[in-house]
Amino acid sequence: MNDSDQYDLVIVGGGMVGASLAIALAGRGLRLALVEAFEPSSNSQPNYDDRAIALAYGTRLIFEAIDVWPALASVAEPIDKIHVSDRGHFGATRLSSHDEGMPALGYVLTARELGRVLNAQLRQDRSLDLIAPARVVDFAQKDDGVAVEIERDGLMRSLRCRLLVAADGGSSSIRQKLDVPVQQWQYGQSAVVANITPSHPHQGVAFERFTDAGPVALLPMTEGRCALVWTVADDEVDSVLALDDEAFITAFQTRFGQRLGRFSQVGRRFAHPLSLMRAKQSVSGRVAIIGNAAHTLHPIAGQGFNLGIRDVAALAEVVADAHAGDRDPGSTDTLANYSRWRIGEQRNVALVTDGLVRLFINPLRAVRVGRNLGLVAMECLPWLKHPLARAAMGLTGRQPRLARGVPLD
Ligand SMILES: Cc1cc2nc3c(=O)[nH]c(=O)nc-3n(C[C@H](O)[C@H](O)[C@H](O)COP(=O)(O)OP(=O)(O)OC[C@H]3O[C@@H](n4cnc5c(N)ncnc54)[C@H](O)[C@@H]3O)c2cc1C
Numbered sequence: 001m002n003d004s005d006q007y008d009l010v011i012v013g014g015g016m017v018g019a020s021l022a023i024a025l026a027g028r029g030l031r032l033a034l035v036e037a038f039e040p041s042s043n044s045q046p047n048y049d050d051r052a053i054a055l056a057y058g059t060r061l062i063f064e065a066i067d068v069w070p071a072l073a074s075v076a077e078p079i080d081k082i083h084v085s086d087r088g089h090f091g092a093t094r095l096s097s098h099d100e101g102m103p104a105l106g107y108v109l110t111a112r113e114l115g116r117v118l119n120a121q122l123r124q125d126r127s128l129d130l131i132a133p134a135r136v137v138d139f140a141q142k143d144d145g146v147a148v149e150i151e152r153d154g155l156m157r158s159l160r161c162r163l164l165v166a167a168d169g170g171s172s173s174i175r176q177k178l179d180v181p182v183q184q185w186q187y188g189q190s191a192v193v194a195n196i197t198p199s200h201p202h203q204g205v206a207f208e209r210f211t212d213a214g215p216v217a218l219l220p221m222t223e224g225r226c227a228l229v230w231t232v233a234d235d236e237v238d239s240v241l242a243l244d245d246e247a248f249i250t251a252f253q254t255r256f257g258q259r260l261g262r263f264s265q266v267g268r269r270f271a272h273p274l275s276l277m278r279a280k281q282s283v284s285g286r287v288a289i290i291g292n293a294a295h296t297l298h299p300i301a302g303q304g305f306n307l308g309i310r311d312v313a314a315l316a317e318v319v320a321d322a323h324a325g326d327r328d329p330g331s332t333d334t335l336a337n338y339s340r341w342r343i344g345e346q347r348n349v350a351l352v353t354d355g356l357v358r359l360f361i362n363p364l365r366a367v368r369v370g371r372n373l374g375l376v377a378m379e380c381l382p383w384l385k386h387p388l389a390r391a392a393m394g395l396t397g398r399q400p401r402l403a404r405g406v407p408l409d
Contacts (some may be wrong), residue, residue: 010136013168048112054306193230
């Protein structure tokens with residue numbers, strides 16, 4: 001094997017999470033490779049589509065620390081308020097950046113814009129081998145490293161690394177090959193997403209509305225547009241997607257209500273089937289599993305990538321510390337530090353997201369009254385609301401150095 005095929009880290013998957021990890025670790029003396037199945041461009045990678053991604057304020061801090069934020073700032077719309085309500089009932093609560101003393105609770109941009117910026121940064125970095133389009137087709141763990149087989153243009157190539165990072169998305173073949181046990185729920189629902197323009201200015205407000213037929217979210221975007229996430233039962237998805245613009249707008253208006261006036265100009269609609277998956281281990285031998293490969297969430301709470309980038313910040317920190325101390329980045333000790341750090345938050349965010357979705361679609365009267373009282377209590381009691389706002393901003397729990405603006409070394 002050539003020296004050029006030996007790496008400290010091989011990252012499988014150049015989606016938002018794998019790309020962010022590569023950028024965070026590039027340029028600090030580690031030999032790094034990123035293997036991505038598609039040509040790295042926001043027009044070829046399927047997940048860099050027009051879906052709106054809400055970035056928590058904590059994610060902005062991590063992007064600032066790895067120098068990605070300056071290129072994102074001009075395309076990201078700030079979220080100043082979050083309005084959570086139970087449609088047709090009395091309960092509602094509002095979170096506000098002003099009350100929290102923060103410049104914003106978060107930001108919204110399209111996955112396509114995020115992909116464009118991350119890919120541009122990946123291409124610039126000379127200390128990183130970007131191997132794409134290429135697929136990891138097999139790997140084998142040894143005591144001192146991992147042998148990784150990749151296929152590119154019909155040719156096979158072998159790489160060797162000390163740490164293999166599975167950032168290969170929800171149906172991760174790496175996680176499956178490792179036989180890592182998962183907890184999984186299917187919701188029998190899909191998220192229909194589109195951009196839409198309201199007649200009233202959105203004023204930086206994000207709406208989360210729970211309705212009897214499932215949750216609806218409306219996120220503020222640039223140019224006065226909003227991004228809608230409309231949860232639809234799987235057996236109704238085809239008929240919703242088949243609606244013409246006018247019928248779609250009318251149906252969505254009925255579901256969302258009149259808070260932002262009349263809607264017009266709806267963009268292309270896409271449906272994403274909803275499930276929740278959580279890997280019960282985030283480490284196996286010399287492999288770390290991060291992002292959607294470790295946890296795929298219901299998008300209504302907008303937490304999937306935000307949780308994934310906190311995996312990135314934590315893994316980057318333990319790997320950089322191991323490297324600085326001349327220790328093996330894929331050793332049991334290094335990865336145990338990562339696993340202990342992340343497994344609790346991954347479990348809690350998955351459980352809370354799932355619990356919220358189930359709580360708000362429960363039609364029982366007692367549950368409905370209880371959740372509305374909960375929303376009212378939240379609205380009246382700052383000591384209840386403040387922790388919720390901090391959690392929505394991704395600012396709770398043990399914060400990695402990158403999230404505190406402290407460089408990795
Ligand atoms: C409708 C919708 C709305 C959402 N809204 C939000 C939101 O508001 N906020 C938020 O935080 N999150 C949101 N999410 C979640 C967010 O999109 C995901 O968490 C995020 O895209 C996961 O990124 P990832 O890099 O882990 O995985 P992926 O994006 O799935 O990337 C995996 C990459 O691995 C590559 N790959 C796979 N196998 C191989 C292989 N064998 N070899 C080489 N490469 C391989 C793939 O080509 C792909 O590029 C939303 C999701 C949906 C569906």
